[in-house]
Amino acid sequence: MGHSHHHDHDHEHSHAPEVNSDNQRKVLLAFWLTFAFMLAEVVGGLWSGSLALLADAGHMLTDSAALALAYFAFRIGKRDADSKRTFGYMRFEVIAGFINAITLFVIVIWILHEAWQRFQSPAPVLAGPMLGVAVAGLLTNIVVFWILIRGDSEHVNIKGAALHVMGDLLGSIGAIVAAAVIYFTNWTPIDPILSVVVALLILRSAWKLLKKSAHILLEGAPEGVTPSRIADHLYEQIPTIDSVHHIHVWSITSGKVLATMHVKPKAGEDPKTVVRAVERELSETFAIEHATVAVDWSEEGDSCSLS
Template identity: 60%
Template sequence: MNDHDGQSHAGHSHGSNANESKVLIAFVITFSFMVVEAVGGAISGSLALIADAGHMLTDAMSLALAYGAFRLGRKPADIKRTFGYGRFEVIAGFLNALTLFIIFFWIVYEAVKRFTEPKEILTGPMFIVASIGLVVNIAVYWYLTRGDSEHVNIKGAALHVMGDLLGSIGAIAASIAIYFTGWTPIDPLLSVFVSLLILNSAWRLLKNSLHILLEGAPSGLSASIIETHILETIPTVAKVKHVHIWSLTSGSTLATMHIALKPAADPRSTVKSVEQELDKKFGIQHATIAIDWDDVDSQCAVQ
């Protein structure tokens, strides 16, 4: 068990370091181009570009927050925080989702203003900046989603970048349409449409991170599933109750439960078997197993 745990912790540490490096590099690229896109949007007068720059600003902020969360997550547990600081990663994912909602409402507000007060748009600079932005966002998204793409912090950052990518496509389409037709309302219309595309993803991320913060059971797991599996696979267990399962952060599931032993069962070996089965079947590497002695037969071998 010790060797297995050592390998698991080493793998987790390696994955966290890789994710941390990805987030830092993505932040540098995103922040740099955000400045370029904001200037391009101001010069061309395009709301689509300004909206995309706004997305990239929140991206840069969320990536910086994610990087800080990874750094804090490596801090060891202390007397006040016995589980360490790993949950900062989930908080970062939750805040990332909230910023996506804020940006959406801001874009809708700006779009309504553009309908009542149309502005001249320079399609040349708009097209060039949006095209460069598309290439940059594709590169950053590809880089972020290599490896551990299901990590809540990486997923949150990737969703932001996906919003930027769609924003760049919208800005390119708007610049082409305005150049050939002169119909400027397409610029704010496409801005709102792009924001709607990422709203569903933002909602899923918000629910996922909030579910972890509220210590909900991981997806696909429930107390009844664990109870049934333990009773079917560990012959010395008579009863399983008071099962609680939750995620500390992405990829780190914890559990507590009470078990009753069958007659002549060895308590130590039974608890060890339950711990091993939880790890093997459900990936639960941190489990607290209590023996319910009120339900233990008097013939049980206490050692």
């Protein structure tokens, strides 16, 4: 039996360029805002002697790198597939999300180390300049976060960038609280204490992002789309199937799920009709638009791909 492999790729990607272009613009604008304020925060942190500000500035430096990487990932991801990379460069975006998570872990370690040093030997902090810079930082981060969460906020790359900025938002709030406490009570240990609190909040976000991006890179099954669930559903919905096996399901990038499997139609059933029914169920129930379904021929023990 001949092979046929038909998918409505135009339909699949009809909105992709528009969404991708919008994401690209958002990330580029967020990068310039973050980078510009990071420079201001370094100056403010050194001037006031605040670890909370310097920690936030260090985090904003990684944010700038993360946003630049995210922008680069969108540019690379738009490239067409070629003979060497048959799925194109879409996975580059997931790699960017993974690197973002790693950089968050690194910055947390740095903040905790610096905070420990401050506990050992407290340093004077100028509360006035610290407060001014922290408030300006908070406003900048709110604007950047708002830009990023509009539209396609579930994209792993946008989510990675937004998590970085969320960490900065918390850092700015921490710096404001620390500045107010130092201003009214002159109790400087609040500065490293709040730095540690922010570091732990960042750590939680970093772990979630690391898990999600690593799962995609390891070809893990998307949430709620396990092979056993797919098999159970197909047996239930398509009575013309005798057996389903060798099911593999994975994501190329965020929101793009692929699957391969072998199906054996019941005696006398038309293989092509069975395969089309399987494709329809995969698309409608599990949002799997790109499936390769092979038919098992029981007599020969051979299989032939029909989709």
